[in-house]
Amino acid sequence: MGYVALYRQFRPKSFESIAGQEHIVRTLKNQIKNNRISHAYLFCGPRGTGKTSAALVFAHAVNCMNNVDGDVCGECEYCSHVGENLDIAEIDAASNNGVDEIRNLRETVRYMPAVGRYKVYIIDEAHMLSQGAFNALLKTLEEPPEYVIFILATTEAHKIPATIISRCQRYDFKAITTNEIVNVLDGIAKKMHVTADRDALAAISRWSNGGLRDAIGLLDQSIDNSNGHITVDCVNDIIGTAGVGFTLSFIEAIAKSDTAALLKMTNDIIENGKDPAVFARDVTNHLRNILMYSITKSTDMLSDTDSATVDKYKELAADLSSARLLRSIELLSSLESELRYTAQVRILFELTLIKICRPETAEDIEALRDTVEELKKRIDSGIVAAPAYAEPSPPPARPKAQPKQEAAPAPKPPVAGSLEQVWMEYLNEVKKTDVKLYGLLKHTQFVPTSDTSADIVFTSKDGIFAQSLEKLGKLEAIRTTLCAKAGKDVELAIKIQTAETQSPASKVEKALEDFLSKDKIEIV
Incomplete structure (x- = not known):
């Protein structure tokens, strides 16, 4: 057999191996232990968070002849034939989304399980079913035979009709945390006899945005791109980002409003073949961390807890006001999405940086506030010097108008008749x-x-x-x-x-x- 991708090799085979979804695992195991198994489930959440894997484990656990604390035993006859069981059917709703396919499913539902106690139908990407297919499924989903379980998995629960959702137990899978993904990747790397820097695994985790499948896929690429030891540079080469040090230097230039330096760094990014959209997302994530620290004065909410990086966050938080951070995040977030639909990548990137560094070029109220903040900082730092009053030019029209030698008082708000x-x-x-x-x-x-x-x-x-x-x-x-x-x-x-x-x-x-x-x- 040929090579099998890592995310397939290390797909969870038990509830114990499902990462980051303890609240769901606990509930499902208790249902199996107490024999309180429902007839229909809806698993929803971001991609790569374990929805289909949990559905498969649950399907095997309810049929396991010797389940241990609600989990599969891995030894019984049923568990030893995983992937070959006729009682578990996986249906891809993206390619089987019509009424005819659901009618065929309704026909097969009538037959008893071949081996286990339950027949389990897993409908993946359920939101892709047509309205007619949902209508055809509705009655069967509401009152299926007692030996049938339906599990619908979707990344877009809002597209599932309310009539379907109301007939299912809904479980929301959450994005997996950075530390949890790093721990899983570390375990896989050891099993593959590969060493990896913790920083490199953290970079993979941040890039995956909470999706474990994406993270394992990138680890697979990183192993091939390394000589048995995965470094941050190795990961950065694959995902097209510039690295933490370069990104923080970029933010430091934003704090100093050094437009020239930013434009030069942008040129380096593009000339070196880095993806500007990925870089914009990295800068946005670091700005978000700085904002969180600026507001909370705590590192608990930071997505990157490396000590050197956190120290840099603290330094930058002192130089960037909350208003400046908010506006920069908004502009860069918009830039990231706009870059996907334009051929003028360099121009759009450069214009955004100019707007960030020179808020006076923008018309919105946030830019005005940002400008006032910058002005206050200039005045406080002594850029604006202490003044006196000028020597007047002689009055052109009336001889009796004499020059005033004394300093004029500071202007006051006008009063009636003044x-x-x-x-x-x-x-x-x-x-x-x-x-x-x-x-x-x-x-x-x-x-x-x-x-x-x-x-x-x-x-x-x-x-x-x-x-x-x-x-x-x-x-x-x-x-x-x-x-x-x-x-x-x-x-x-x-x-x-x-x-x-x-x-x-x-x-x-x-x-x-x-x-x-x-x-x-x-x-x-």
């Missing part, structure tokens, strides 16, 4: 009536210096707009309008603010404008 409120009303009118003038004034900060005087302040980089305002001779017209609105004489002066003479409030506003347009700040 010059600030009058100025805001004026800007709203100008926006509708004189677009050119509004284009000049929107670059300014209006700073009242008394009840009857104020400065129109331009930053040093916007000094050209101040010159344009003077050339147009608009200052007097602005002053006249403000006087009429305020009901009193108002003095105006144009000033240009330099980096050395900024007020604390305007310095923060300038930093904000480096991240966001002024319009966005006003909307928020």
